[in-house]
Amino acid sequence: MNTAEIRRRFLDYFATRGHEVVPSAPLLYNDPTLLFVNAGMVPFKPYFTGAETAPFDRATSVQKCVRTLDIEEVGKTTRHGTFFQMNGNFSFGDYFKAEAIRYAWELVTGSQDAGGLGFDPERVWVTVLHSDDEAAALWANIAGLPAERIQRRGLLDNYWHMGIPGPGGPCSEIYIDRGPAYGRDGGPVVDEDRFLEIWNLVFMQEELSTVRAKDDFDTLGDLPRKNIDTGMGLERVALLLQDVDNLYEIDQVFPVIQRAVELSGRRYGRGGDDGRQDDVRMRVVADHIRSSLMLIADGVTPGNEARGYVLRRLLRRTVRSMRLLGVHDPVLPELLPVSRDAMGAAYPEVVENFDRIAGIAYGEEDAFRRTLTTGTQIFDLAVSDAKTAQQPQLSGERAFQLHDTYGFPIDLTLEMASEQGLSVDADGFRRLMQEQRDRAKADAKSKKAGAASTEVYRELRALGLTPFTGYEELVTESRVRGIVRDGALVESAGEGDVVEVVLEQTPFYAESGGQDSDAGLIRADGATLEVVDVQRPVKGLVVHRVRVADGELRSGVDVSAEVDGEWRLGACQAHSGTHVVHAALRQVLGPTALQSGSYNKPGYLRLDFAWPSGLSPALRSDVEEAANQAIRLDLNVRANYMSLAEARELGALALFGETYGEEVRVVEMGGRWSRELCGGTHVQHSSQIGLVTLNAESSVGSGVRRVEAFVGIEAFRYLARERALVSGLTEALKVQPDQLTDRVHRLVEQLKTAERQIAELKSRNVLAEVGTIAAKAHDMWGVGYIGHHAEGVAGGDLRTLALEVRNRVQDTPAVVAVVGGTAEKPAVVVVTTQGARDRGLKAGDLVRTASEVLGGRGGGKDDVAQGGGTDGSRVGEALTAVEHAVGHVVQS
Template identity: 70%
Template sequence: METAEIRRRFLDHFERNGHTVVPSASLISPDPSVLFTIAGMVPFIPYLTGQQPAPWARATSVQKCIRTSDIEEVGKTTRHGTFFQMNGNFSFGDYFKEGAIGYAWELITRAQADGGYGFDPAKIWVTVYHDDDEAAALWRKIAGLPEERIQRRGLKDNYWHTHQPGPGGPCSEIYYDRGPEHGPDGGPVVDEDRFLEIWNLVFMQEEITDVESQEKFRVVGDLPSKNIDTGMGMERVAYLLQGVDNMYETDQVFPVIERASELTGKRYGADHGDDVRMRVVGDHVRSSLMLIGDGVTPSNEGRGYVLRRLLRRSVRAMRLLGVDERTLPELLPVSRDAMKAAYPELESDFTRISRIAYAEEETFRKTLQTGTQIFDVAAADTKKAGQATLGGSTAFKLHDTYGFPIDLTLEMASEQGLAVDEGEFRRLMAEQRDRAKADARAKKTGGVDTSAYRELRAAGPTVFTGYEELRTDTRVRGLLRDGETVPAAHEGETVELVLDRTPFYAESGGQDSDAGLITADGTELEVLDVQRPVKGLIVHRVRVRKGELLSGQDVFAQVDPEWRVGACQAHSGTHVVHAALREVLGPQALQSGSYNKPGYLRLDFAWGQALGPVTRSEVEEAANLGIRRDLPVSATYMPLEKAREIGALALFGETYDEEVRVVEMGGEWSRELCGGTHVSHSSQIGLVTLTGESSVGAGSRRVEAFVGIEGFRYLAKERTLVSQLADTLNVQPEQLPERVSRLVAQVRDAEKKLAALRAQELGAQAGQLAAGAKDVYGVRFVAHEAPAGSAADELRGLVLDVRGKLGSDAPSVVAMASVGSNGRPTVVVATNERAREWGLKAGSLVRVAAQTLGGGGGGKDDVAQGGGTDPAKTTEALGRVEHLVGETVTRGG
């Protein structure tokens, strides 16, 4: 049974039993402290906790999930994978244990011909929480399971939560006996390879906090209602029903492994090491496909870093399997074809997805060259010091700076006969993760535990009035300082403030938060920031300028009107630029991120190459023509499905409710899902002036612009600059390009003449330098520091001239260094054929010198070049070359 059919039968079963089918949420978690959606129930947490009323009494979904905590174990075992799908059914205060058990038993044991999965009831085992007598009795009643196939376990195994403060509860897990060939008898408490868990029924009834581990947490109290949250592992059910041994061999993953096998000539199943690498490829290619599909792009932090790591691990695995050419163009389309039956959007969006993935592979191929040079220097130093272990700090640098997976460093070290200090590497990685987690917690929330926000949210959502008004009478619902609610705030303090109603826009959708004041009798607060740390709750960070503020006090909130005007211009300007990009470049130039504030905007979009000056001008003109047309701007609420039907564009990575706000400018010209504030007609934007265009990652570009009065000021500043240049050069402004070009040409001619004179001067030294060669254990050795400012090609020419004058009858080595006009040192080493016969190779010699200079280098055995950052060590660098020459000769090469 194909995975897509397993999915269809699951949803059909629960839809027939009164459940609303809910589409999968994005893989990108809306919680800033969590990178990805890690479980099927995550999108339903607000309903399970009672923070928001559930739109349905019963729901069912197949949720896309990503977990990367064990990424380095992927492929080594058949239990670890990054992307997976969780089939779930949910009840919000409707049915409870009996319903959950009944629905699950019916689906898994019903005959396949009747729409079920057809599992043999005699091979089903279950576990329940150790004191959950009710669940055990229901399994006996509904399924007729004998007591010996109902096993009891503790918190570690049969209590479920997300490892974050939130909902939790005892659970009952369903296992399938795969047979004696997979392990000993005795049920899941004895062996979980033979007895494979396929479904977890969670009886969600408690709210927990202070979560330290699976078993260590504090129960806050009962949830407002008893809920059901279940999770069936799609991949596990698939490999059981498809008669294969593990998730890698299912129909959605194995086609990629088969293609990898064809490309490498390695047979899957013949060698464990090769199998591990092919499983890494199968898993990571699929995960990368799904992440890019949901709007993640490679970067050096957060979600983008995880994606970059997945892509690079798959590329490296193929290299270790013997393929040095590009491989993603061969593998990614195979994964798309395997997944498109369940996720058809992957096919329609494949042009964008593939552009990003292929660009990242090309970037990594270049990175491999640079990183390998760094590794070679470190390995040589390690051996020279008589050590057998490469430092963990080197491995971390290769990982953090050059994107080398640790297994790549381990593999390269092994080839050199070295081990790696993995303990130090993992310590540095843990420190980095801790810093990242601390940054995520502190970002925008000051590290406040979200449970404090949830308590305030329980009183109802904050009513946002800012679409209709900028001034609102309201009441203080709560004050927080350092994560704790406080009764009052005093002059000079900075606190967080929650109001019942507010006109202040909270930062979201790329739009910065509003500025303004909150006042009461004798009290004035400056609004510094506005955020939504919990869905439905708006939190203001304020500084008490004067007076005292009390919880429960009536106040007057007023947005700075000039700030809001600028914010509306910038956000509407972002929509205009997005529409202009699509008009000029085509519909594939989709927005992938944005930020705007009064007077400024930046917009990231899917595109694989730089925009030339002509294209930039076309985009800028299209944007300003749209502004000049005075297009009406409207905002309409509608169901998400209808918004998709009319072609409203959604921002990648954003999550949307079933009811969405669609902002239109001139109808189809610009139609986007957006919660931001906008002008009422496009002419009110005033002006959009593009100021820059750059790369922000593989397959992604960024444009920046000034908007409104800031756009005018930018152009006025440029006009003044042009006028000053024209006056200085005594030409008309339109003659500036020709005049500047002529001056540049004159400067270049002068530089060429100076370089030629310098080369003659250096060349005249060649005979003198050759005549002064030293004897180093039979090797004619020349070391020389050329005058500062010598170009690298000049230095190289002098080295080769000296080597030529030394002749070929005796081994000769020439090493020279110079500090360039940029203040950075360069070193060049050359050897003749006799020297190379003695084991003296230019590449090895130059690496020693370059490392002394704080850099790296390499080249051929006869001539090599390197550089560094420390110009004060050129003498020492040449001395190290001489020392290595003597050491190599005396030890016989």
């Protein structure tokens, strides 16, 4: 049974039993404690915690998940995969243990002809919490399981909570016996490789007050409404029903391994130490390709922080693993389409958006291949230093620097060091990596702990949502529901205080969807508040950050909330301008130029979009022209509410990574010309935008570009500044504006010609000194040493000078050391003749001596080497240090 069919059967089973089928949330979920959705219950967490009221009593979903804490274990065991799918059924105060157990048993053991999964009941084992007699009795009565196949375990295994105060409860896990070929008999308490867990049923029934550890917490008592949260590992069920050894061999993953086999010429599953290493690498490739595909599909782009760094690491580990399999050509164009075809049946969006996905992934591989080139150069220098110091291994610090700073994988460092006859201090490397992980975990823990500070907002949200009246009006009469200072409710705030205020209703737009928050005033009897920020810390609740300009504000008083009209007009222009620029990009570049992020505020917008390369001036001009033509056409702008399915059928574009409810707001400009899901504020006609002027275009990651623009009056001001600049230049150069470009080009060419002439004269002057410098040689026990300070000479000229001096003394043992450059950036070149090298003198060693004195480093070959530093005041000391080093070698 293929994985997509298992997924369909699960959803169908629960849909026919009154469960709302909820689509998977994007992997980028709006949760400050998570990089990605990492469990099936995450989108339902507000319902379980009580922050929001569930719109249904029971639900089911197949949720996309990503976990990367155990990324180093991927491929080594059958338990670790970065991307996985979690089937779940959920009850919010509806049914409880008996129904959850009955549903699970029926689906797991029901015949495949009747829509079940068809597992043999004799192969099913379960675990329950040691004290949960009720669950044990239900398994015996409903499923008829004998006592020996109902095993009891402690809190570490069979109790669930979020790690913070909130709901918790015992759980019951379902296992399938894979048979004696996979391990020892005796149930999951003996061997969890043979007895594979497929489903965890969590019975949320208690309120936790303090959580110290997984098995150390305090309870307040029973929850007023008991809930069910279950998670069935889709990949685990698939590997059992497809009769394969591990999750890397199921139908959604294994095709990538097969393609890796074809590309590398290696066999999968051939045994032996080398074979096991190859198997691990192929599993890493298959897992990471799928994870990368799904992350990019949900709007993640490679970067150096947070989610972007995770994606970058997955893609680079894929390329590295294929390199270790012997494939040095680009591999993502060969592998990513295979994963697309395997996942497309369950997730059609990966097929629909593949051009965008591929552009981002392929761009990252190209960048990493360049990184490998740079990293190899740094590695070569590290090897040279180790050999010079006669050290048998590279230090853990150097290996970690290569990994962390230059993105150079440790496996490649180990492999290449071995080729050079060196080992690597792997323990030191692992220690530094662990320190980095510990820092990351501490940071994550602090963020998780910070989630508890939302308690005050949950209390306020429980009193009702905050209606937004700003689409219809800029001034709304309202009432203060609560005042928050330092995370706690207070009764009042005085002049000069900065606090957060929640109103019964508000016209202030809270920052979201790329649009900055509104500015304005809140007026109460005897008090004036300046609104400095507006946010939604929990869904449905608008919080105003204010400064009390005068008077005193008290909770419960009536207020007038007044949005600054000029600010809102600018915000509407900028947000509508963002939609116009997005549509213009797609009109000029094609449908794959999809928005991946945006920010706009009065007078300014920026928009990130998928595109593999920079825009030429002509393309930028075309985009700007298309945008302003749409403004000139005075397109009608309107917003309609409809179901998400209707919006998709209409072709409305959704922002990657955003979560949308079943009812969405669709903003149209000129009908189909621009149609996007959007909750922001907009102008009524495109002409009200005024003008859009693109002022910048840049890269923000592999396959992602950013355009920036001024909008409305700011666009006019920008053009006015440009006009003033042109006017000043035309006056200074005495030309007409239309002649300015040609005149500047001629001046640049004249300047380049003059610089070349100066460089040639400088080189001739430098070379004219060769004879004089060569004559400075003095004998040091049979070796001539020439040290010279060529002030202001740098680059190729310094190297040429040193080589020309060496040519004058080529027939004798001699060392030439020349220091040039500037006081802030001195440069040094050391060259040796064959006679000097026969005496054991190496230019690379000598240039390192000089560079260290100058506050830098250097290296090179035995005959020619160069380096530099940061302290030009020590040139004399550097030349003397080389002289002493020469004397030391020739006397030893």
